[in-house]
Amino acid sequence: MTTKNYTAFVSHSWDYDKQLKNLKSLIEKNSTITIDYSEVTVDNRINSEQRDYIRGVLKKRIISSDVFLVMAGMYTSYSDWMKWEIETAKKNNIPVIAVKPRGAERIPVIIQENADVIVGWNSNSIVINIISAIENSSV
Template identity: 40%
Template structure:
């Protein structure tokens, strides 16, 4: 069985969305992944500089097959979500594919995420997993 290495982009202000996405991925049968996100309790968040956090995120994304980004309108205003998109698209010889995930019941999504995603999917396990598999 293949493992998918994922970086799940998120703003710590939207922890519930991140946890909900993990639940969606975990409930999908025959889908195994590793989450390379930088956890909120990582010391680089609390005692590191912005440059150290950028490098930590870059090092994690480098190991990944796909970057998942919650595509809510708030993503447009998140400094770190925007930096994660920049890293995925500009820091590597082969840009990392991005799956934009439309939050549950969202009518609008972030223009920044829409412009940079290789695929936009709804808030359900089948769509998300299908996009990951299609892009790897």
């Protein structure tokens, strides 16, 4: 079986950086795909405080991604950056996959209204939906 390589932007909260790392580890457990990640992290920041500049950099990364993953924690409701990232992905026809953090019972409205699919904290489910979303968006 051939391993497919994709680019993903993961919208997340820096306050929950461990969830991002855990998500990446979960995806890496599945050997059918590899992912190059393009999001901005606590360890890989944009060296600017200019909002328009930051948005420009983020937009380039989002629209050059094959898929947009978003951590579907309730904190998303309170993050203007995450809301903007989701809206940017949707406006540019990037497939949006929401991943429910382990144990999460509620999903923010912004995610319910914009996610193409919402998946649980399961490696196979996440990977299958990444492949499906990308293949369906390129048709």
